[in-house]
Amino acid sequence: MKQWRKVLIAGMAASMALILGACGGSGNSSTGANKVTVSMYMPGDQTKNYKEVIAAANKQLQKKYPNIQLDMKFIGWGDYTQKYSVMVTSGDSYDLAFVQQYPTNAQKGAYADMTDYLKNGVAKKAYEAVDPAYWKGLTIKDKIYAFPVNANVxxxxxxxxxxxxxxxxxxxxxxxxxxxxxxxxxxxxxxxxxxxxxxxxxxxxxxxxxxLEYPLTNNFPLVVDSSGKDTKIHNIYDLxxxxxxxxxxxxxxxxxxxxxxxxxxxxxxxxxxxxxxxxxxxxxxxxxxxxxxxxxxxxxxxxxxxxxxxxxxxxxSQVALWAISKSSKHKKEAMQVLNALNTDPKLLNTIVWGIQGKQWKFTDEKKGKIETLKDYKPGYFMGAWMMGNNAILYTQNTVTDAMIKTRDDSIKAAKESAMLGFNPDTTSIKTELSNIANVYSKYGPLLDTGTADPIPTIKKMDAELKTAGIDKVISNVQKQYDEFLAKK
Known part of the structure; x- marks a missing residue:
């Protein structure tokens, strides 16, 4: 639900060893001869009923995949970006993690290639359940490196x-x-x-x-018109x-x-x-x-x-994604978990809504209608927007058939952004992007929060962005965008 134009910004930790000790590596373990533990790192606080929920979830998961044990590892929202960045840059062998900076990390080779698993393998059913717009948005040079949460496309x-x-x-x-x-x-x-x-x-x-859309993510102040009427790349602060x-x-x-x-x-x-x-x-x-x-x-x-x-x-398309580390020892099992989260209603609803009879109960099981109980409260459920295919979630009895029809009709009617599917190659502009990010991190928060007088501050920022190489970046990305549009 909350996006704020994907506000989480990747950063490096002061002590890599300390952070990895807290959140990496050790989650990838086997539990006995016939069980593989799949680690799943996610932002947020562990729910108060986690032990009960994960036990119920694993019981359901093992009906289809008896050799898999899922282990969710929670990292507070305030720490997740930093710790995730260290996990990625160090090549940590996590199995699943909630993605930050997808295009950049995918192009760096940080993630396992999911393409065959999705189109022809163990997650084919889940792949087919997702709105095609997601796959357009995630495909990089004909490869897919993350699985999206099918929800607010x-x-x-x-x-x-x-x-x-x-x-x-x-x-x-x-x-x-x-x-x-x-x-x-x-x-x-x-x-x-x-x-x-x-x-x-x-x-x-x-x-x-x-x-407006951000061809280089909103860590950089470059935008294009979603409607496609204007195909030029602009500095958003000059508009x-x-x-x-x-x-x-x-x-x-x-x-x-x-x-x-x-x-x-x-x-x-x-x-x-x-x-x-x-x-x-x-x-x-x-x-x-x-x-x-x-x-x-x-x-x-x-x-x-x-x-x-x-x-x-x-x-x-990139709001909520799950990726597998390129060095994960359990890639197939991780894909099987993703397949289950996106095709097994009982599994997903247990994780999202909590325990039946405590957090919720059916009012019409055949229609998947529920009502929440007194123990359904903050700290006892997980966000559906970041877990799995929302189309298989139970709906509260306050959600009418008309509301569901409106949901489906609006998704069908929604237009695709002109930029959907555009993931530019930034190999030749890495230095400039690093310089631009440094400048933008200094001025962006001051401007967006109203703290600074906009016009003089924008003039100062633009001068520094020019020195940082923004003209080269705009020219490079514009050329790629023009080529992308020409092929549509």
């Missing part, structure tokens, strides 16, 4: 609003279609709720702009619409609508708490309106308003 960034304050101040959020439209609402919260963040954001927040939005955010910052330390803050704003009024979310068809937001908040009726256009995009 298209999505829209949205501004979400805390119902506590909507009700308290009788606020109308229905007319919010852009950042600027929310100004008066934030002013009301600032005036009346001194301990509440009017717009809860931190250093990883990324400004959303309509119908008039971006500068207009940045001016709004800067005005908000100066008025105290944004946290003063937003550019450096890692403060989280829990969905269930009243520490925030507005936040940015990514919402798609499998969220069934605000149902997913309600679940994440423990039942709060969070309202949202889209601010971007819906496209089946390269970014969405």
């Amino acid at each position: 298209f999505a829209q960034n949205a501004l979400a609003f805390n119902p506590t304050f909507i009700k308290k101040y009788n606020l109308d959020v229905s007319k919010v279609h852009s950042y600027a439209d929310a100004t008066e609402l934030l002013a009301t919260i600032k005036k009346n709720e001194p301990n509440v963040a009017p717009f809860g954001i931190g250093k990883d927040f990324k400004l959303s702009d309509k119908a 008039p619409e971006t500068q207009k939005n940045l001016a709004v955010l800067h005005e908000w910052y100066e008025k105290g609508y944004l946290p003063k330390d937003a550019a450096t803050s890692t403060t989280g704003y829990d969905y269930a708490e009243d520490t925030w009024f507005m936040r940015q979310e990514t919402v798609g068809p499998f969220d069934y309106g605000n149902t997913a937001l309600k679940n994440a908040s423990g039942g709060k009726d969070i309202q949202y308003q889209p601010i971007t256009d819906p496209y089946k995009s390269e970014a969405q």
Whole structure:
């Protein structure tokens, strides 16, 4: 659900040995003569009912694959990017891991090639269950190096609003279609709720702009028009619409609508708490309106308003991926786990919803309808968006047949981004990209969080980006993009 334009940014750990001791290598072990433990590294905190859930999950998994034991290894969101980067760069032999920076790491040779397993092997059934747009987005030189979570193949960034304050101040959020439209609402919260963040954001927040994609991921400020009407690659901060939005955010910052330390803050704003009024979310068809937001908040009726256009995009195809280390000793078994997570409803639903009779119960087993129980609460379930094929998930009895039809119809009707399937070769521009990333990491958070006055700051950044080699990068990627479009 939450994307913030894929905000997790890869970094290196200060002590590689220490981190690998905490999260690598040792997960790839055999348990007895007939069992292979498949390690699965993922961001987030271990659920409070993990032991019970994994026992039930393994019991179901072993009905099809009796020799496999799944072992999930949790790494906190704040640490995952750094530790994952070390795992990848050191060649750690993990079996499965939740992917960061897919194109870059795939091109470096960090991941096992899944192509044969998917098209002709043990995961063929799972491969066929996934929307084809995902495979377009993940294919690099005719090879596939990660398995996507079949869910929100298209999505829209949205501004979400805390119902506590909507009700308290009788606020109308229905007319919010852009950042600027929310100004008066934030002013009301600032005036009346001194301990509440009017717009809860931190250093990883990324400004959303309509119908734009990032050919080099959003670690670099280069974008193209998703509609294909404009085929040129642009620096996003030079676009008039971006500068207009940045001016709004800067005005908000100066008025105290944004946290003063937003550019450096890692403060989280829990969905269930009243520490925030507005936040940015990514919402798609499998969220069934605000149902997913309600679940994440423990039942709060969070309202949202889209601010971007819906496209089946390269970014969405790479939101939630699982990859196998090139040095994994259990590649086939890891693929079998992925196959099961994407084809076995009982397995996936146990992991996502929790234990039947404790976290949930059937209201109509034949239709896969359930209701959650009092023990279904934060800390006792896992995010469906990052686990497996959402099309085989049970749905709450509050999700109607009409909502499911809307989900399916909207997926069929959604347009594909002009950039879907474009994964440029960056071999010849590695030095420039490293330099650009360093410059962007210095200015991006200041601009996106409204901390800096946009126009003078953009001028400074652009000058440094030019020295870093951005013109060469744009020329290189533009040439590849033109060739890609010509073949479509």
